[in-house]
Amino acid sequence: MSEKPLIISSKSSLFQFRDLKAYKELFWMLAWRDFKVRYAQTTVGILWAFIQPILTIAILHVVFGKFVKVDTGNTPHMVFTACGMMAWTYFSFVMTNAGSSIISAQSMVKKIYFPRIIIPLSKALVGLIDMAITATILAGLMIYNQVSVSSNIVYLPLFLALLMITSLSIGILFSALSIRFRDIQYLIPFVVQLGLYITPTAYPSSVALNSLPQWATIIYYLNPMAVIVEGFRWSILGLAPPSIYSLISFAMIAILFAFSLYFFKKIDSKIADLV
Amino acid sequence: MSTAIEISSVSKHYTLGRNSDTLRETLSGIFSPKKANTSLFKALDNVSFNVERGESVGIIGKNGAGKSTLLKILSRISQPTEGEVKIFGKVSSLLEVGTGFHPELTGRENIFLNGSILGMSRIEIKLKLDQIIEFSGIEQFLDTPVKRYSSGMYVRLAFAVAAHLDPEILIVDEVLSVGDAEFQQKCMGKMNEVASGGRTILFVSHNMDAVKRLCPKAVWLKQGTVNAEGKSDDLVRAYLDEFSTISKFTKAADRTDRQGSGDLQLQDVQLLTEEDNKIVSGKPLRIRLQIKSNIIDPAKCLVTVGIRDADRRRIGTLSTRFEQKLLTLKGHSNVYFDIPKLTLAPGKYYMNVFIAHRTENDISDWIEDAATFEVSSSSFHSQHDEHIYTSDIVKFDFKSSVS
Numbered sequence: 001m002s003e004k005p006l007i008i009s010s011k012s013s014l015f016q017f018r019d020l021k022a023y024k025e026l027f028w029m030l031a032w033r034d035f036k037v038r039y040a041q042t043t044v045g046i047l048w049a050f051i052q053p054i055l056t057i058a059i060l061h062v063v064f065g066k067f068v069k070v071d072t073g074n075t076p077h078m079v080f081t082a083c084g085m086m087a088w089t090y091f092s093f094v095m096t097n098a099g100s101s102i103i104s105a106q107s108m109v110k111k112i113y114f115p116r117i118i119i120p121l122s123k124a125l126v127g128l129i130d131m132a133i134t135a136t137i138l139a140g141l142m143i144y145n146q147v148s149v150s151s152n153i154v155y156l157p158l159f160l161a162l163l164m165i166t167s168l169s170i171g172i173l174f175s176a177l178s179i180r181f182r183d184i185q186y187l188i189p190f191v192v193q194l195g196l197y198i199t200p201t202a203y204p205s206s207v208a209l210n211s212l213p214q215w216a217t218i219i220y221y222l223n224p225m226a227v228i229v230e231g232f233r234w235s236i237l238g239l240a241p242p243s244i245y246s247l248i249s250f251a252m253i254a255i256l257f258a259f260s261l262y263f264f265k266k267i268d269s270k271i272a273d274l275v
Numbered sequence: 276m277s278t279a280i281e282i283s284s285v286s287k288h289y290t291l292g293r294n295s296d297t298l299r300e301t302l303s304g305i306f307s308p309k310k311a312n313t314s315l316f317k318a319l320d321n322v323s324f325n326v327e328r329g330e331s332v333g334i335i336g337k338n339g340a341g342k343s344t345l346l347k348i349l350s351r352i353s354q355p356t357e358g359e360v361k362i363f364g365k366v367s368s369l370l371e372v373g374t375g376f377h378p379e380l381t382g383r384e385n386i387f388l389n390g391s392i393l394g395m396s397r398i399e400i401k402l403k404l405d406q407i408i409e410f411s412g413i414e415q416f417l418d419t420p421v422k423r424y425s426s427g428m429y430v431r432l433a434f435a436v437a438a439h440l441d442p443e444i445l446i447v448d449e450v451l452s453v454g455d456a457e458f459q460q461k462c463m464g465k466m467n468e469v470a471s472g473g474r475t476i477l478f479v480s481h482n483m484d485a486v487k488r489l490c491p492k493a494v495w496l497k498q499g500t501v502n503a504e505g506k507s508d509d510l511v512r513a514y515l516d517e518f519s520t521i522s523k524f525t526k527a528a529d530r531t532d533r534q535g536s537g538d539l540q541l542q543d544v545q546l547l548t549e550e551d552n553k554i555v556s557g558k559p560l561r562i563r564l565q566i567k568s569n570i571i572d573p574a575k576c577l578v579t580v581g582i583r584d585a586d587r588r589r590i591g592t593l594s595t596r597f598e599q600k601l602l603t604l605k606g607h608s609n610v611y612f613d614i615p616k617l618t619l620a621p622g623k624y625y626m627n628v629f630i631a632h633r634t635e636n637d638i639s640d641w642i643e644d645a646a647t648f649e650v651s652s653s654s655f656h657s658q659h660d661e662h663i664y665t666s667d668i669v670k671f672d673f674k675s676s677v678s
Contacts, residue, residue, distance in 0.1 A: 113351035
């Protein structure tokens, strides 16, 4: 009886921070479940996880490397693209899945309490598998093309962290917004589709920098993925370091992160009523 | 005794009608909440009551009385609009069984998933795994994806996990109404075990028998407020009585809550006794049913009268079927059932009337609680038995002897 009672009122949020620890295992379970059921009842199973990035890289290579012939210096274009795709695959997976996660879990959300945020959070874990697969493809291409790993690799964790934060921020924001506006569900694939082109995945950002007026460059870097993709290539392949404009991207990441958490907290206690 | 759940002036309002329809309107609404111009629905209106530690309390009430809303608030799914709830101790709530079950996962995998959703740790689930599997009775299908399960198997597995929760306070919605009769018995047994183990239980059900068996105390919700609170025996009876207020004063002919084709219709029920209007145990009773036939040809029919007690338990049935005969009815007719010696103990009773055309399956008219009557006293034996065994339902004609 010495313990503090649980208080449920209009003033206190339903979510309490101490629950995050108590529901740690559920976080792992949800991620494990997603992984388990992902390719259930498919014939080639986990092979799908390879087929998709391989085809995407191949097509981007044909279009940007062969047709457009963008200049990637000494680095083979395919390696260049695979490196960018490593970050992009993760981003698109986490944003798509986290963004729709609360709606997909609505039957659960209406029947039992647990910290809602762990639903989108768990997707960040599942996405690592896709990224690892793309990393394997990249490694294969690097070995084949005899490209060595840059010593900048020590900075990779930093960009990995930025990637996770960015993907989750947008995912969490979309998951919260979609509770109220189902429109978001239609917006997400659109963002993924357009994002791939406005992000320097298959071409170097210098191409964009050289052909855009300065004001447009600032807008270009409002896309937080621009600096992350460049950061990945800088740390893995030792290519051009992120430009000064990256500061805009960094600021954008910080704003997105703070805003998404703030917004999620705002709506958290109302999820079951609204969804 | 100390308090386990303290509910003080809890209200929950829902906005009816349209939500703010533009994104801009809503966004500004989220950041600067102001009262919108829409009508409010008070799902709960100033509800207060306490549940003591170790107590089992049933919550009864019609659909829409606020039972589910209350449970959602107590389970931290939905936030109250006003008021406060304090919960002392580890709480688990079961608003459904099998929450989060994934059809593609196997039974065993779902035990772990569902267990962790219910707040059990992995180690706890591992320790209880054998018990859970045994309780479910589906061990041979444990490594089959649950999408291949029958609905019965699914429910068994789901309940088995839930049954092994070990909280101090358990909040349960209508989850016992699942599975077949045998499994329901098993679930009920498990619930009784939990209740007698000193745990605090809050139990919502439409099954009044279950409420009475499990919970000594009850709270009756009506239109979002606490209508009454007290011993569940009394409350359940009062609740059921209120249900039948319509039928008590409505002549059978005017009843609309009836089923069947309407080929034949009950018009009125009368109980005829030797003494005026007084139904006495041990004396003859004549039941007169006025039935109207809406078909031109003479109708061959079966007539059945079911007698139930105040808790709507079946006491006995009078049916022309038992006599293996069909009655021929045309226009307005009276059907009589004569009971030479009434064996019902004093108390309140209800009658269901069922009329079938030709066969049992061709229902013409079926009215629940078509009439109510009160057996006021007994002349069965000497007067001595009457005041001692007041909860008896049946009187026996007997003689004792020694040899």
